[in-house]
Amino acid sequence: MRTIIARFLLISSAIFVATGCAFESGGNDGGQKPDGKTDGSGDQDTQYPPGPYGAEYLDTVENFIVDECICTGSTAVGRGMKMERFLGAKAVLVTVHAGWCTYCKQQAATMEDGLWQKYKDQGLQMLLISFQDEQGSSDRQKLLDYCCKNKADFHMTFTQSIDPNAAVTDQFFRPTEAGTPLNMLLDRRMRIRYKVEGVIPQSYILEGNIEGLLSED
Numbered sequence: 001m002r003t004i005i006a007r008f009l010l011i012s013s014a015i016f017v018a019t020g021c022a023f024e025s026g027g028n029d030g031g032q033k034p035d036g037k038t039d040g041s042g043d044q045d046t047q048y049p050p051g052p053y054g055a056e057y058l059d060t061v062e063n064f065i066v067d068e069c070i071c072t073g074s075t076a077v078g079r080g081m082k083m084e085r086f087l088g089a090k091a092v093l094v095t096v097h098a099g100w101c102t103y104c105k106q107q108a109a110t111m112e113d114g115l116w117q118k119y120k121d122q123g124l125q126m127l128l129i130s131f132q133d134e135q136g137s138s139d140r141q142k143l144l145d146y147c148c149k150n151k152a153d154f155h156m157t158f159t160q161s162i163d164p165n166a167a168v169t170d171q172f173f174r175p176t177e178a179g180t181p182l183n184m185l186l187d188r189r190m191r192i193r194y195k196v197e198g199v200i201p202q203s204y205i206l207e208g209n210i211e212g213l214l215s216e217d
Contacts, residue, residue, distance in 0.1 A: 020101070046087045048063045048083070055192070058191055060189065063083050063084050064083055065081065066163045066169075067080060067081070067140070068161045087190075090213055090214050093115065093185055093186075094183075094186065095127070095181060095184075097130050098180050099146050100132065100133075101180050104180060104181045111126070111158075112157065112158070115206075119211075120158070123214050124214065125159070127161060129161050129163050130147050131165060134146065174198075178198055182196075187213050188213075188216075
């Protein structure tokens, strides 16, 4: 029965919009795109799905680049990472947060145990992207420091990255119009199968969509 419900949720999913956290762009405050380097950890035997790419339901997302947060001791550094890193996963949850967003903090506190530990062995990958820190700064180093602090505070072991001022990810949501947080679920072909912005998804809906993708052949 749970699988039937999960499949129904996937079939009926669309793009949901609600009132959430919004930010005002900081102009040139570190909002440049990453340098395009990759860490080479993607599946080299798998080609990234070809375009056209888009940001709507059932569109394939482009092989965009964000800076992965590498946290070693007191040092926070960034390393360019492409979405191809997640090729081969049955489902990929992409979540975009800001440090000052109350909804984002509430969700961050539950992601490790509620989602990652529950589904990682079944084929789920997760990527949390931060675009501003708690003070609203998008300075790259400050954002990397915040990312590592966030990772430690919530004991996160899944992939985290930064996207200053949402320069890359703003194509998927409305960061200036109370569209934060963004939660976007991709299938193994990097197609958007579920997307909601501005609120924390109800757990049974998000988990149902995840389980539906994990159960697909």
